[in-house]
Amino acid sequence: MAEALILDLEAVHALAQPTTRRVLAERAATILRVAHQKRALIRVPAPVLAEVCRGVRHDSAINQLLNNLGVRVVELDRAAVQQVGQMLARLKLSSAHAIDAFVVATALQFDTAVIATGDPDDIRRLAAPFPKIGVFAL
Amino acid sequence: MGQPAAKLSVSVPGELAEAVRKRVGAKGPSGFVARALAHELEREGVGALLVELEEQLGPPSKADLARARKAWPKR
Secondary structure: OOEEEEEOHHHHHHHHOOOOOHHHHHHHHHHHHHHHHOOOEEEEEHHHHHHHOOOOOOOHHHHHHHOOOOEEEEOOOHHHHHHHHHHHHHOOOOHHHHHHHHHHHHHOOOOEEEEEEOOHHHHHHHHOOOOOEEEEEO | OOOOOOOOOOOOOHHHHHHHHHHHHHHOOHHHHHHHHHHHHHHHHHHHHHHHHHHHHOOOOHHHHHHHHHHOOOO
């Protein structure tokens, strides 16, 4: 299994619209460059799309990013979704944190992974038991 | 359900073909080659995205690169 860079909400937004989110985009581009040097895969958990997609009029930049052959959306299977439920239960978190947990569950599908996120505190809390997951704060 | 397979005939150096045969054994090279091709296409896609981003944002600073490398967990 490979290494991966997992893009959370802010990373997707920043890479899709780099000039309107310049500081975040510079950081996202930097971790993307390091991932490329490491031959890591670039992945977007499918539930993140629920946060970033807001209809045809707003989604053209997002779709352009997702149409790049190197940026692939990961759909989660039953085992991964049940793992999300277990993560939330372990930390006594409500389903309001479900998408963060989906992001961590996606990272767990790889040997090692880095999650690029604008929400590092919640992601770090969920990823804390998993030393093969790194968190890069945008 | 997977997509239907398509035949693709390629020529590679003899040493490379031998190394692939040793690596894949009785399974045959199709799965191995398909993964390699997919990974290479993905890398080209990300490479093109990085070029676009650098045109718009400029190159990353050494400090940012160091922080990004540090974020990567050890294998």
